[in-house]
Every structure is written in C-alpha cells, then in structure tokens.
Amino acid sequence: MPKGSxxxxxxxxxxxxxxxxxxxxxxxxxxxxxxxxxxxxxxxWALQDVDFHVNPGESVGLVGINGxxxxxxxxxxxxxxxxxxxxxxxxxxxxxxxEVRAGIHPELTGRENIHLYGTLLGLARKDVASRFDEIVExxxxxxxxxxxxxFYSSGMQMxxxxxxxxxxxxxxxxxxxxxxxxxxxxxxxxxxxxxxxxAEGTTLVFxxxxxxxxxxxxxxxxxxxxGLTREDGPAREVLNSYRQALEQVAELELTDGxxxxxxASVSGVDGQVPxxxxxxxxxxxxxxxxxxxxxxxxxxxxxxxxxxxxxRRDVPMPAExxxxxxxxxxRLPLPRGRYFLWAGVFRGTNNIMAWHPVAHFDVTGMDLxxxxxxxxxxxxxxxxxxxxxxxx
Amino acid sequence: xxxxxxxxxxxxxxxxxxxxxxxIQMARELWHARPLISALTERxxxxxxxxxxxxxxxxxxxxxxxxxxxxxxxxxxxxxxxxGFPYAVFLYVGMLPWTFxxxxxNKGGVSIISNMSLVNKVxxxxxxxxxxxxxxxxxxxxxxxxxxxxxxxxxxVMPEAESVWVPVLMLIQVAFTIGVTVLLSALVVYLRDLRQxxxxxxxxxxxxxxxxxxxDDLVAKSWQPVxxxxxxxxxxxxxxxxxxxxxxxxxxxxxxxxxVSSLVYLIGGYLVFKKLETGFxxxx
Numbered sequence: 001m002p003k004g005s006x007x008x009x010x011x012x013x014x015x016x017x018x019x020x021x022x023x024x025x026x027x028x029x030x031x032x033x034x035x036x037x038x039x040x041x042x043x044x045w046a047l048q049d050v051d052f053h054v055n056p057g058e059s060v061g062l063v064g065i066n067g068x069x070x071x072x073x074x075x076x077x078x079x080x081x082x083x084x085x086x087x088x089x090x091x092x093x094x095x096x097x098x099e100v101r102a103g104i105h106p107e108l109t110g111r112e113n114i115h116l117y118g119t120l121l122g123l124a125r126k127d128v129a130s131r132f133d134e135i136v137e138x139x140x141x142x143x144x145x146x147x148x149x150x151f152y153s154s155g156m157q158m159x160x161x162x163x164x165x166x167x168x169x170x171x172x173x174x175x176x177x178x179x180x181x182x183x184x185x186x187x188x189x190x191x192x193x194x195x196x197x198x199a200e201g202t203t204l205v206f207x208x209x210x211x212x213x214x215x216x217x218x219x220x221x222x223x224x225x226x227g228l229t230r231e232d233g234p235a236r237e238v239l240n241s242y243r244q245a246l247e248q249v250a251e252l253e254l255t256d257g258x259x260x261x262x263x264a265s266v267s268g269v270d271g272q273v274p275x276x277x278x279x280x281x282x283x284x285x286x287x288x289x290x291x292x293x294x295x296x297x298x299x300x301x302x303x304x305x306x307x308x309x310x311x312r313r314d315v316p317m318p319a320e321x322x323x324x325x326x327x328x329x330x331r332l333p334l335p336r337g338r339y340f341l342w343a344g345v346f347r348g349t350n351n352i353m354a355w356h357p358v359a360h361f362d363v364t365g366m367d368l369x370x371x372x373x374x375x376x377x378x379x380x381x382x383x384x385x386x387x388x389x390x391x392x
Numbered sequence: 393x394x395x396x397x398x399x400x401x402x403x404x405x406x407x408x409x410x411x412x413x414x415x416i417q418m419a420r421e422l423w424h425a426r427p428l429i430s431a432l433t434e435r436x437x438x439x440x441x442x443x444x445x446x447x448x449x450x451x452x453x454x455x456x457x458x459x460x461x462x463x464x465x466x467x468x469x470x471x472x473x474x475x476g477f478p479y480a481v482f483l484y485v486g487m488l489p490w491t492f493x494x495x496x497x498n499k500g501g502v503s504i505i506s507n508m509s510l511v512n513k514v515x516x517x518x519x520x521x522x523x524x525x526x527x528x529x530x531x532x533x534x535x536x537x538x539x540x541x542x543x544x545x546x547x548x549v550m551p552e553a554e555s556v557w558v559p560v561l562m563l564i565q566v567a568f569t570i571g572v573t574v575l576l577s578a579l580v581v582y583l584r585d586l587r588q589x590x591x592x593x594x595x596x597x598x599x600x601x602x603x604x605x606x607x608d609d610l611v612a613k614s615w616q617p618v619x620x621x622x623x624x625x626x627x628x629x630x631x632x633x634x635x636x637x638x639x640x641x642x643x644x645x646x647x648x649x650x651x652v653s654s655l656v657y658l659i660g661g662y663l664v665f666k667k668l669e670t671g672f673x674x675x676x
C-alpha cells in the first residue's frame with residue numbers, strides 16, 4: 001500500500017453504556033448488584049461495520065449529526081483509539097488536529113510547543129526548525145511566539161495548532177471541526193492551506209459541520225449516521241442528501257404557539273415547478289389565536305437557518321382564524337437546486353412564531369457559472385446578466 | 393432523524409481486534425521515540441519551574457531541606473548504627489536512590505492521566521509518558537547528587553574502591569523503577585483512587601526501605617531474602633551504602649534475588665501496560 005492511503009474495513013467500536021452515577025449511594029447499589037451476580041451494564045455501539053477507504057491524495061469530508069461517530073472514526077484512524085473489531089491500516093505520517101488544543105501544552109511557549117508537536121509527529125528537530133518561520137507567519141504569532149500558550153486567546157491556540165499540523169508535511173492530515181474558533185479571514189486561509197496541502201499530495205480527511213467548507217475542499221464525502229455509513233460518494237451528492245435529511249427533520253417539528261403555520265408552498269407559473277428567472281408565488285397560511293399586527297418573515301435557504309434572501313411584511317392577525325399570505329416574486333433569482341422555505345412571525349423583538357423551516361421546494365433552470373478554484377462558498381443567487389467583450 | 397440507528401447484531405467473531413504484543417516492533421518504535429521522550433522530559437522540567445521565583449533552584453533545595461529535617465529528627469531520636477559515619481552522610485547515601493524511586497513513581501504514576509490531552513488526541517507509543525517522568529527524576533537525581541558531593545567534602549569522606557559496583561546496583565534499580573512506574577501509570581487510568589492513595593503510600597514506604605536505618609536494623613536476617621524479592625530497593629540501597637561508604641562488596645545472594653525480581657517486575661509491568669493501553673483513550 002502506498003503512503004497516504006487509508007484502509008479501514010469492518011470497523012466496530014463500542015463504549016460503556018452510561019456510567020453509574022457518581023453518588024456514593026448509587027455506587028454502592030451498583031456494587032451490590034454486581035455482588036449478587038447480576039449482569040453488568042451493557043455497551044453502546046459508536047461505530048458499526050464502517051468501511052472507510054481513501055486513496056493517497058484524496059480529500060474526503062466526513063459529515064453527520066452530533067454523536068454519529070465522526071470523531072471516534074478519526075481517533076481510530078490516528079491509532080489513538082483501538083477498534084473493538086475490524087482492520088485499520090493508515091500508511092505514512094499522520095498529522096491530526098482532533099481538537100483545538102490537541103498536543104498543545106499551556107505552560108510552554110508557542111516556540112516550545114511547535115517543537116514538541118513536531119517531535120510528536122515524528123519529525124527531527126531540524127525539520128521542524130526549517131519550517132518554523134512558515135508556521136509562525138501562517139499562525140500570525142510572530143509577536144507571541146515566546147509567550148506561554150495559556151496566555152493565548154483561543155483563536156491564537158487554534159491557529160498555532162492548525163499551523164503546526166498543516167505545515168509539518170504529514171502524509172495524511174486529519175482535521176476535526178476546528179474552524180469554528182477562528183475568525184472568517186483565518187477560516188478562509190485554513191481552507192486555502194488545506195487545498196495547498198492537497199496539491200502537495202497529502203491525503204485529507206476533514207470533519208466539519210460547515211458544509212460549505214466541506215464542499216469547497218473535498219471531492220468526496222462520507223455521511224455517518226448512528227455509527228453506520230449512510231452514504232459515500234461525490235461530495236455534492238452526499239451533502240445534498242444530508243442537508244435534505246436535516247431539513248426534513250426540522251420541518252416536522254412544527255411549533256405550537258399563538259401563531260402556527262397551516263400550509264406553506266412555493267409554485268411557479270400556473271402552479272408548476274418554479275424556474276430560475278421566472279415569476280413564482282409563495283403561499284403561507286397561518287392560524288392565529290389573538291388579534292394583533294405582526295411582522296411575517298419569509299426566507300429561502302439551502303438548509304441552514306441563514307437565508308439566501310428574506311422578505312418581510314406587517315400582517316394584521318385575526319382574533320381567531322386563518323390568514324392567508326401570498327407573496328409574488330417577479331423573477332426568481334435562484335439557480336437549479338433544492339431549497340427550503342423558512343418562516344417566522346415577530347412583534348418587535350418578540351417571537352410569536354419561531355423561525356423554522358415550513359416547506360421545501362425544487363427549482364429548475366440554470367446552473368451557476370463555475371467559480372475560481374479555492375473559493376469556499378458561492379452564494380446560490382442567479383443574476384441575469386449580459387456580456388460584451390471587445391478588443392480595444 | 394434520531395441519533396440511534398437500528399443495531400446490527402455485532403461484528404463477526406473473527407474480526408474482533410486482538411492485542412498482539414510484538415517485542416521487536418515495540419522496541420523499534422520506542423527507539424524512534426527517543427527525541428519525543430527527551431522533548432517531554434524537557435517540557436515537564438521547564439513547565440514545573442515556570443513562574444516560580446527561584447526556578448530550577450527548587451530541584452536543589454527540596455532534597456536538601458528533606459535531608460536536614462530527617463537528619464535532625466532521626467539522628468537524635470533513633471540510635472542508629474551508622475558504621476562510624478556522620479548520620480547525615482549515612483542517611484543521604486540511602487535517601488538519594490530512594491528519592492529517585494519515589495519521584496519516578498509520583499510523577500510517572502499519574503503521567504498517563506495528566507497527559508490525557510495528548511493521549512487521546514495524538515498517537516505515540518504510550519510508554520513515553522511514564523518513561524519521560526523517570527527521565528525527569530534522573531535530572532532531579534543529578535541535581536540532588538551535588539548535595540552528596542558537598543556532604544562528602546564537608547565531612548572529609550572518600551568513596552571506597554568497591555564503588556565500582558554502583559552501575560550494577562543502578563541497573564537493578566532502574567529496571568525495578570521502570571517496571572513499577574509503567575504498571576502503576578496504566579492502573580491509575582482505570583482506578584483513579586490510586587492517584588489519591590499513591591503519594592500517601594510513598595510517604596510511608598520510606599519505613600520499608602533501609603534509608604533511615606541499615607538493612608539489618610530493619611529486617612531480620614532470615615527474612616531478608618523474602619524482602620529482597622518483594623522489594624528489590626532494600627538490598628540495592630543497602631548495597632550502595634556497603635560499597636560507597638563501608639568499602640565492602642554488596643550481599644551477592646540478596647542482589648541476585650533482587651535482579652531476578654526486578655526483571656520480573658519490568659517485563660510483567662510492561663506487558664500489563666501494553667495490554668491496558670488499548671483502552672486509555674476510551675476512559676479519558
């Protein structure tokens with residue numbers, strides 16, 4: 001097997017089921033049960049029969065809701081944890097950033113930590129020294145490199161950790177949800193750096209809840225759910241089905257409050273599927289319990305609560321009954337894809353109906369133009385434009 | 393979408409992971425981890441004295457104060473057979489190796505749990521943590537040994553020619569120290585109570601080794617072989633004193649027992665450690 005490849009087959013991992021309460025009484029009770037020969041508390045599976053194969057130089061995103069086994073899988077790949085069953089083979093030097101402060105010792109200075117972490121990755125001192133300046137520059141720590149790390153801000157600690165892991169030329173780079181701490185400009189630089197590392201031939205496994213970042217960096221994605229592989233394939237497809245699964249859950253959780261949605265839909269011309277750059281109509285029927293005037297907000301998003309665009313209108317609510325809200329859009333500025341309709345009703349800053357997804361819909365029509373390589377996120381807004389090109 | 397998925401029946405029995413211990417591979421891996429051990433030792437040592445006003449001087453004053461206190465109390469209270477030597481010299485020749493053992497165990501015993509942030513995030517051979525704690529204790533030993541040189545010079549005592557035995561004694565002591573430290577560091581992970589008990593035991597254990605008194609004053613002759621098997625430190629400390637101060641060879645019979653016993657501790661402790669290390673990250 002060449003360096004940089006990951007072969008994990010039939011990986012199982014289990015943890016002890018919820019531990020006995022730390023209270024002395026509970027402990028004594030548990031001890032008594034054990035003495036009577038009753039069965040010990042059981043196990044819960046964290047990973048069940050997961051296959052994970054990555055070729056050298058490939059970039060794979062790992063997505064899934066909290067507790068789906070992403071971090072456990074990464075820990076098994078780094079050999080920090082051992083599987084209960086299965087075979088795991090990772091070739092080459094592994095650079096892992098499992099958590100923000102992985103391998104960082106708070107009492108030592110930034111300089112000492114860089115050297116220590118390099119040694120942990122199995123590098124000679126001189127190899128670390130040769131890349132030292134690059135790391136410091138990337139992490140923007142030139143003023144703070146001789147300061148103890150415990151006096152760093154959490155963003156600085158993260159930059160240090162990421163810089164060390166990403167610049168010491170590992171064959172496999174494992175990155176677990178670390179971007180959340182950095183500011184936006186640093187996030188973009190991390191993603192650029194990951195792409196550079198990929199270009200140098202390093203294998204990348206990237207765990208993140210920032211789906212746009214995953215899509216920007218990874219060609220392939222694996223979706224874990226409840227410790228099982230739910231989907232494995234091209235990043236775009238896997239992420240789309242993951243987003244939809246997330247939304248469909250949320251749609252079911254309809255609120256009960258003074259104002260509730262009864263019906264929500266988006267339709268195009270003559271009730272057909274909406275098309276890019278053509279008229280469309282959003283229909284929302286609300287049930288109200290009390291007469292008042294309130295602001296109705298309607299937003300369209302790709303999945304997350306932050307909408308691509310938002311529409312708002314004050315609507316008088318009936319004392320007891322239904323109100324129908326229709327919103328007409330002349331030219332729908334969305335490219336082809338699946339979208340979600342979010343709605344909320346507010347009075348001042350008060351929530352009368354919480355901001356939540358009420359429906360999903362598909363748009364047919366144009367695709368977006370391809371962006372420059374390395375661009376993390378392209379907003380899905382289709383702008384009608386005409387071009388004129390002439391030599392002058 | 394709930395977070396629980398339909399449970400599969402479980403892995404096929406032939407897939408279940410078994411810990412195999414391959415001594416050659418283990419040794420090679422450890423050999424490559426030398427820079428890591430020295431880096432961790434350095435880290436530990438630096439971190440310990442950061443933000444202290446006196447800095448590294450503490451490594452010197454701690455054993456000095458301890459020695460003076462013990463010498464004043466025991467030198468007066470107990471009527472010790474010091475073989476005609478000043479009690480402080482007699483005491484310190486025994487105290488120095490004992491303190492090394494005690495420091496190794498105190499720091500090494502908790503080395504895995506206090507490095508949990510590394511243990512469950514970065515891969516490396518796990519024994520580097522207890523081993524670097526022992527290496528740190530070696531540095532402390534080196535600093536504390538200057539006090540011995542001072543005592544020898546002050547009381548005009550010269551080490552005898554039989555001191556050539558010292559490397560042999562050290563070897564036995566180091567083997568025993570590694571075995572016990574490595575074993576304890578793994579046990580502490582699963583049984584955290586040990587962390588509370590360990591320093592206390594080590595405080596009192598000084599009465600189980602011939603530090604304040606000679607071996608013959610501590611254990612009856614007929615029980616000395618048993619004591620040597622259980623606690624190889626006893627004949628080793630006795631050996632240091634006999635060779636360096638009294639100019640006699642060590643008691644070879646007891647020393648033979650101690651070497652076999654140390655080897656058993658070393659291999660046994662290491663094997664238990666290697667078996668237990670597979671679960672370290674799970675209970676972190």
